[in-house]
Amino acid sequence: MPPPHDGIALFEKLHYFLTKWKIQNRIFSITLDNASANNVSVEFLINQLNLCGALCKGEFFHIRCCAHVVNLIVQEGLKEVDISILKVRESIKYVKGSQARKQKILECVKQSYLDSKKGLRQDVPTRWNSTFIMLDSAIYYKRTFQHLELLDSNFKTCPSNPEWDRLESICKFLAPFYEITCAFSGTKYPTSNMFFPCVSTAYAALKHERAYGIEYIRNIATRMLVKFEKYWFDFCDILAIAVILDPMYKFTFVE
Template sequence: MFQEKNRHLPCFAHTLDLTASDNENMKPLIEKVKKTITYFKQSVNAADELRRVQPEDKTLKLKQSLPTRWNSVFYMLERFLMLNKYVASIILSDSKAPEIMTASELEEIKEFIQILKPIESVSKELSGEKYIYHIK
């Protein structure tokens, strides 16, 4: 089957994740989220404020997606939604901050997460497998 030189079978989990996270319709919105997260990563004041406004026992950080990490877009968007009410209030108080998310953009993110959730579950399960399956 793989007798030709340099032939390989790509990882199914990786292919599944790329298919899900490389959505052309969502790219502008994903970029907007990334820009907001970058602002919080680069602004000590914004990051400190984000920690300060959260409940002490449940302090979370924003997650940036990484091109080398499978499912990272899903995790980034999921965490962004969890922290959005805090993020929005901080952004509103800083004129140098990126544009705030609209209600319709937040709804799009929620819908996209619902689409990605089962894919993330399958991808997570497959990437954790220690066995190679042969399907005829």
């Protein structure tokens, strides 16, 4: 879509296609992330579709993208950045910084008897799950980094043993949220029925860690809970109906 990408332009483009395909009076809901332009476009779209008799008068029209919300919640927690995460990030940047270093790390992998195909992953700021994948891959190659530290005097960002322990704890804490993100992002199966089971799991995990977790995990969980509760009340009741219609859960789960 050419710019501008403001709310009015998005509305006009969406409405054009809905009308062209003659489905403007058959749209029940639309899933969007939390960009402010989307809120504007949805407001205009509901008003326009109501003229055609929108289903339920558009009451359940705007569904917020659950995967995006999970991303925002975990990103909030990761603002409580542990120094060990920064060290892993810098270590991966270091070994990928030149061809000679890449060759050296491959030799260390071989000497550590690990599988080189798993590979080291660099995270990106906008995708929290890339941070989880980065930590998971780094923990797998822990012995490799320690071996490199002995061989390369210029490599100064290898985490210490207590920091590796912290990384393993953080990774274990984030694992359920990674699984939830993967489940919400599925393309070959319905996902709306997964919202309540996944969110319940996440909420229980956060409350447990805030109450009983190690201090640095507790700090992360506390930040995440504040963000979580902000979005929890903003979700659409239609997602409760989706889980009721799932034979695995039915009404008992919602109760």
